[in-house]
Amino acid sequence: MSSTEQGTSSAAPAEPTTAPESAAAPEVPESFYYVHGKDKVVHKVSAGALQHSALIHGMISNLGYTEEQAKANPFPFENIDGDILQMVVDWCNQHKGKPTPPEDTNLPKQKEKLFDLVLAVNYLEIKELLTYCCKQVAMMVKGKSPEEIREIWMIPTDAEDEAAEKEAKKRAGKEAAGETAAAAGDAK
Amino acid sequence: MAFRGLPQTNVRAAQRSLDSDDDSPVFKKPKLPVKPFRLLDLPILIREKAMRLIAPIDLFDLSLCSRRMTKYVKSLRLEAEQHKIIMTKHQIMISVNFPGREVIWWDFKPFHARRIANQIRRIGNVVFTQSERVSDGTLNTGEFYCQYTDYEKGIAAVSEHFQKIFPGPKSIIINPFSFHELETLFSHEHMQSLNSLDICGFEQPSIKMMEEIFGKVTLKDRLSIKPVTEGDYVIQQAFQVQSFLELRSAHWMSREHLLQINCRVVEIYDHNFVSEDIEALAAKWKEDTSKQWEKFLFRWDSGRPFCFYNLDAEAWDETKRESHFIYKINQETRRIDCTDGFDMEREDGLLATLVLEQRDEHQFLHFLVFKERFPEKKRIAELPSKLAPLYTQLEKINREYHDNVTLERLLCNRNLNHEEFLETYQVWKNMFLEQGRVNTQGQQLRQEVFEKMRAIIAA
Numbered sequence: 132m133s134s135t136e137q138g139t140s141s142a143a144p145a146e147p148t149t150a151p152e153s154a155a156a157p158e159v160p161e162s163f164y165y166v167h168g169k170d171k172v173v174h175k176v177s178a179g180a181l182q183h184s185a186l187i188h189g190m191i192s193n194l195g196y197t198e199e200q201a202k203a204n205p206f207p208f209e210n211i212d213g214d215i216l217q218m219v220v221d222w223c224n225q226h227k228g229k230p231t232p233p234e235d236t237n238l239p240k241q242k243e244k245l246f247d248l249v250l251a252v253n254y255l256e257i258k259e260l261l262t263y264c265c266k267q268v269a270m271m272v273k274g275k276s277p278e279e280i281r282e283i284w285m286i287p288t289d290a291e292d293e294a295a296e297k298e299a300k301k302r303a304g305k306e307a308a309g310e311t312a313a314a315a316g317d318a319k
Numbered sequence: 320m321a322f323r324g325l326p327q328t329n330v331r332a333a334q335r336s337l338d339s340d341d342d343s344p345v346f347k348k349p350k351l352p353v354k355p356f357r358l359l360d361l362p363i364l365i366r367e368k369a370m371r372l373i374a375p376i377d378l379f380d381l382s383l384c385s386r387r388m389t390k391y392v393k394s395l396r397l398e399a400e401q402h403k404i405i406m407t408k409h410q411i412m413i414s415v416n417f418p419g420r421e422v423i424w425w426d427f428k429p430f431h432a433r434r435i436a437n438q439i440r441r442i443g444n445v446v447f448t449q450s451e452r453v454s455d456g457t458l459n460t461g462e463f464y465c466q467y468t469d470y471e472k473g474i475a476a477v478s479e480h481f482q483k484i485f486p487g488p489k490s491i492i493i494n495p496f497s498f499h500e501l502e503t504l505f506s507h508e509h510m511q512s513l514n515s516l517d518i519c520g521f522e523q524p525s526i527k528m529m530e531e532i533f534g535k536v537t538l539k540d541r542l543s544i545k546p547v548t549e550g551d552y553v554i555q556q557a558f559q560v561q562s563f564l565e566l567r568s569a570h571w572m573s574r575e576h577l578l579q580i581n582c583r584v585v586e587i588y589d590h591n592f593v594s595e596d597i598e599a600l601a602a603k604w605k606e607d608t609s610k611q612w613e614k615f616l617f618r619w620d621s622g623r624p625f626c627f628y629n630l631d632a633e634a635w636d637e638t639k640r641e642s643h644f645i646y647k648i649n650q651e652t653r654r655i656d657c658t659d660g661f662d663m664e665r666e667d668g669l670l671a672t673l674v675l676e677q678r679d680e681h682q683f684l685h686f687l688v689f690k691e692r693f694p695e696k697k698r699i700a701e702l703p704s705k706l707a708p709l710y711t712q713l714e715k716i717n718r719e720y721h722d723n724v725t726l727e728r729l730l731c732n733r734n735l736n737h738e739e740f741l742e743t744y745q746v747w748k749n750m751f752l753e754q755g756r757v758n759t760q761g762q763q764l765r766q767e768v769f770e771k772m773r774a775i776i777a778a
Binding site: 246250261262265268269271272276277281283285292 | 361
């Protein structure tokens with residue numbers, strides 16, 4: 132379960148609201164952590180759900196935070212868009228303590244969101260979700276012709292690749308020439 | 320995630336597609352920046368992970384997008400089990416098989432007329448302007464059809480690309496009389512190193528044709544030449560193959576040539592060999608333990624003398640080997656009666672026999688090496704373990720369906736030996752043939768299992 136609220140700053144997040152736990156709530160109280168993305172919206176996530184992320188799991192395993200400390204120190208992921216982080220948190224909560232099924236149909240179909248999701252999931256090291264995302268990526272070109280694939284994945288043509296390479300070489304040459312000139316100036 | 324810069328052409332393309340959605344002349348949609356999925360912007364490991372989940376046929380089309388994509392697909396190192404090129408009068412196609420994955424077919428001459436093929440695929444220097452892709456999930460195949468009449472050039476280009484992205488052993492089946500540019504075809508480097516080559520057809524290929532095919536080719540596993548070949552053209556590749564060599568005519572072959580062969584199974588039909596050559600073959604086998612020979616067949620029609628003067632051999636001794644030599648061909652088990660064979664033993668313990676066999680209108684001389692001296696005994700000893708899961712299956716069926724007749728109950732008995740099983744099976748089969756149908760679902764299920772058991776026992 133997660134909840135979100137617009138935080139005023141990463142240091143002092145607003146009090147997040149918690150949705151009720153499922154009927155079969157564990158007897159031992161579960162510890163919670165807080166994360167926020169680029170939009171500073173704080174998400175409350177249980178330690179169990181966060182175990183999916185190798186990155187966060189590694190970060191929290193040695194902290195030994197109390198509830199208050201955790202609340203006061205949400206993990207900032209400034210490179211992840213808020214809606215993407217929300218998706219990740221939702222997925223982690225949905226699959227908390229459950230064996231992951233071979234297919235996941237809840238992933239975004241829009242390719243622009245999928246791209247960011249892949250990068251976020253890769254950054255957060257969520258192995259199973261990354262595999263689902265990669266499957267989704269692979270499915271984008273199923274049965275498509277080379278021309279269609281080129282459009283879907285924005286693959287440059289050989290001519291475009293060559294032009295880009297030429298441009299890069301030219302730029303590198305200019306930079307090298309600039310550096311040589313600067314070095315010569317320094318020597319004088 | 321930061322919005323990434325795009326090449327102008329791609330932005331324009333994306334913008335065009337956005338514009339095309341707008342069908343209202345009055346209300347213009349705001350032109351938002353399009354955030355496309357740029358595969359090449361993914362971290363390398365993620366890109367590779369996603370690409371590994373793409374089916375081979377889609378990877379093939381992906382590789383045709385650009386040289387860079389060809390390189391990326393190649394870097395996945397997805398190996399093919401076999402590349403098969405068929406070039407006959409009625410069939411011109413390439414297939415690429417993968418272990419446990421969809422087969423890719425590229426057909427240059429589809430049997431049935433297809434709907435208009437209008438996809439463009441550039442492969443190497445060849446542009447297939449009329450190509451089409453069809454997938455058949457039932458057969459687990461993905462097929463491409465194309466209309467391109469320069470077959471040799473097309474085959475060479477497509478095959479080379481397949482080889483580049485999915486390396487694997489190549490085999491060719493070719494009727495040389497159906498093609499005029501054999502030299503062009505075999506001048507490509509990737510066509511010169513083959514795993515297997517089958518030459519089919521009835522007409523005798525000319526020396527020029529043979530030279531065009533065999534001039535540069537090296538073979539590894541198999542060579543089969545069905546048509547008669549020129550009497551004095553020496554086929555060097557016959558000495559290279561390791562698994563199977565079949566020559567319809569081998570008049571070019573001298574005794575020295577024969578002894579040079581190092582192939583496991585050899586079949587030679589028309590030849591000039593006499594008994595002394597076969598004696599030399601046996602002597603060579605005895606002295607040279609590096610020879611992998613397992614089975615030689617020579618057509619030896621009656622009239623050709625069959626008498627050995629210097630052969631150090633003995634009559635069949637049942638304590639040393641079984642009466643029959645067992646081998647498999649095209650999934651079928653065959654047996655050669657070697658009761659009248661001339662046996663010889665080698666110092667490494669292997670036993671070989673020379674025996675004449677009458678089959679149909681022809682007589683064949685076999686030189687057979689018994690790698691397993693009692694193969695049938697071994698096979699029968701293994702039967703209980705092979706049949707055990709099927710008996711378990713029968714027990715399960717019997718628990719669920721109580722409709723078995725006496726003969727079926729007998730066939731379900733594990734204590735039945737294999738001969739008793741076959742006899743009972745035959746009686747049961749005849750009973751059902753008389754009835755013309757299987758009565759109940761239980762009987763139908765049992766029948767399927769009995770068929771499998773019979774196939775195992777009678778193999």
